[in-house]
Amino acid sequence: MTGGQLMAEAERRLGAYWTMTRSQVYRELPVLAERGYLRLGKPGPRSSQPYSVTASGKRAFGKWLAEPAGKDQVRNPVVLRTAFSSLMPKGEKKDMYEEAVSYHTNSLAEVREQAKNAKKEGDEAGATALDFAVGYHKAVLAWLKTAK
The missing domain is CATH 1.10.10.10 (Winged helix-like DNA-binding domain superfamily/Winged helix DNA-binding domain)
Structure with a gap:
């Protein structure tokens, strides 16, 4: 390739x-x-x-x-901006969260479909890895409901 x-x-x-x-x-x-x-x-x-x-x-x-996998490196730009959101105008913060909800909602639907297709194709390892992405997007959406 x-x-x-x-x-x-x-x-x-x-x-x-x-x-x-x-x-x-x-x-x-x-x-x-x-x-x-x-x-x-x-x-x-x-x-x-x-x-x-x-x-x-x-x-x-x-x-x-x-080899050992090592530590995760979490890098979420919305969470990073939230740490400094007291410096943001309220409207920008609200818009940022709305955009994030839209992004993660769409991404969740996509990865669920990918995981379903991987299972259909017999790619259990790929489907298991995609289950992580499903859980990630669900977790971010749950967090966004509580973010202020």
Whole structure:
């Protein structure tokens, strides 16, 4: 896959609970190739560069999966702004919460559908990960009901 294809697949599969940027993907691909984890394919149209995973890359990925996961990093921009909301005009704060409710309501519907489709396709691991996103959006919506 090319960097663009990898980014699209990662967004489809992981985007409900993990964020990444195109610059991260394009920055890491040459590093992974240099370490022998990826193999460069034949360049395609518009200088697109496909990559494939090597046996060494598969072993490194397996090793990474076995490592301790580490601490979560919670980054919610509405919660961050809420910490400073005493400096916001009331109308802006209300608008921020309304936008957040709309966003999380729509996102909840999307991830529920994704989880349902993953289960239909037999992707239990993917469905279980998406259950986290369902719970996250539910939790944020519950918090937004009490936020002042």
